[in-house]
Amino acid sequence: DIQITQSPSSLxxxxxxxxxxxxxxxxxxxxxxxxxxxxPGKAPTLLISDASNLESGVPSRFSGxxxxxxxxxTINSLQPEDFxxxxxxxxxxxxxxxxxxxxxxxx
Amino acid sequence: xxxxxxxxxxLVKPSQxxxxxxxxSGGSIxxxxxxxxxxxxxxxxxxxxxxxxxxxxxxxxNPSLKTRVTTDYSPSLKSRVTISGDTSKNQFFLTLNSVTAxxxxxxxxxxxxxxxPVGFDIWGQGTLVTVxx
Numbered sequence: 001d002i003q004i005t006q007s008p009s010s011l012x013x014x015x016x017x018x019x020x021x022x023x024x025x026x027x028x029x030x031x032x033x034x035x036x037x038x039x040p041g042k043a044p045t046l047l048i049s050d051a052s053n054l055e056s057g058v059p060s061r062f063s064g065x066x067x068x069x070x071x072x073x074t075i076n077s078l079q080p081e082d083f084x085x086x087x088x089x090x091x092x093x094x095x096x097x098x099x100x101x102x103x104x105x106x107x
Numbered sequence: 108x109x110x111x112x113x114x115x116x117x118l119v120k121p122s123q124x125x126x127x128x129x130x131x132s133g134g135s136i137x138x139x140x141x142x143x144x145x146x147x148x149x150x151x152x153x154x155x156x157x158x159x160x161x162x163x164x165x166x167x168x169n170p171s172l173k174t175r176v177t178t179d180y181s182p183s184l185k186s187r188v189t190i191s192g193d194t195s196k197n198q199f200f201l202t203l204n205s206v207t208a209x210x211x212x213x214x215x216x217x218x219x220x221x222x223x224p225v226g227f228d229i230w231g232q233g234t235l236v237t238v239x240x
Contacts, residue, residue: 001182034226036154043215043230044154049223087153091225095179097156 002026004090006100013105019075021103023088028068034089035064035073037082038102044087048073075105083107109133109141111216111231118237119210125203125236129216130196137162137194142224145190145201147212148233155212157181158190159224160199206238 003026013019023033031051036044046055048064051071061076075082088100115127129143136143145157163175178190184203192199203210213233219226 036227043233044227045230046226046228049226055228089154089225089227095159095225096182097225099153099155102153 001096002029002090002092002098004088004098004100006088006103008103009101010104010106012107013078014107015078015080017078019078019082019105021073021086021088021105023066023071023073023090023100025069025071025090029090029092031067032091032093033064033066033071034091035062036087036089037084038087039084047086078105109218109229111218111229113214113216113231113234115214115234115236117235118239119206120240121207121238122205125201125206125210125238127201127214127216127234127236129199129201129231131198131218134218135194136192136197136199139163140221141218141229142221143190143192143199144217144219144225144227145188145214146217146227146230147210147214149209149212154215155181156225157184157203158188158201160190160192161221161224162192162194208238210236211238212236 005024035048038044052064063074085102085104091097110132112130119125142161144159148154159179161177187204189202215233216231217227218229
């Protein structure tokens with residue numbers, strides 16, 4: 001099975017900061033990786049699909065990059081509503097799914 | 108607009124069967140437009156994929172033969188989990204057998220578009236299931 005390692009597990013940042021979260025897959029997964037945001041008590045929401053495709057309605061300060069084994073989620077100019085937990089989710093050619101452990105972005 | 112809503116008991120005893128229902132509105136589970144999944148999340152942990160179902164809208168549905176329905180299960184739970192649907196009620200279901208405390212989690216029903224089967228873009232609000240005697 002493909003393993004996914006997300007880092008850091010938590011980070012502290014301020015409004016206006018640029019934040020980068022990484023996910024590393026144990027083998028080449030091309031661009032088969034999605035990013036989600038989850039706020040306390042709420043379901044996750046899909047932010048970025050297939051490594052770099054911004055979902056409709058997601059602010060342009062969010063961006064995703066990477067392919068193969070290394071991926072990044074970048075938030076430019078962090079806003080108060082961006083404080084949340086972020087998860088990556090990888091899938092393989094058989095559509096087997098694994099989520100990362102999450103990154104909590106705190107003030 | 109597609110909306111999903113989970114329902115089911117909040118408390119299940121160890122060794123018993125957990126059964127959840129997802130009520131779908133704003134779209135048909137048999138249209139072939141969406142995949143239908145269950146995902147759970149233990150407190151303080153990341154989400155865990157459980158199962159996925161797809162009903163092919165291009166084939167006549169035979170409920171006794173369950174034609175045109177394809178399913179997928181997490182390898183780690185495959186022996187205990189079943190996903191199914193009722194097209195007449197526009198609902199789909201999760202059953203999980205022989206539950207233990209480790210199955211305590213918030214359970215979400217989720218949909219994804221047919222062009223991105225595991226891009227989970229619509230989530231229910233989630234329902235907390237606690238396994239305890």
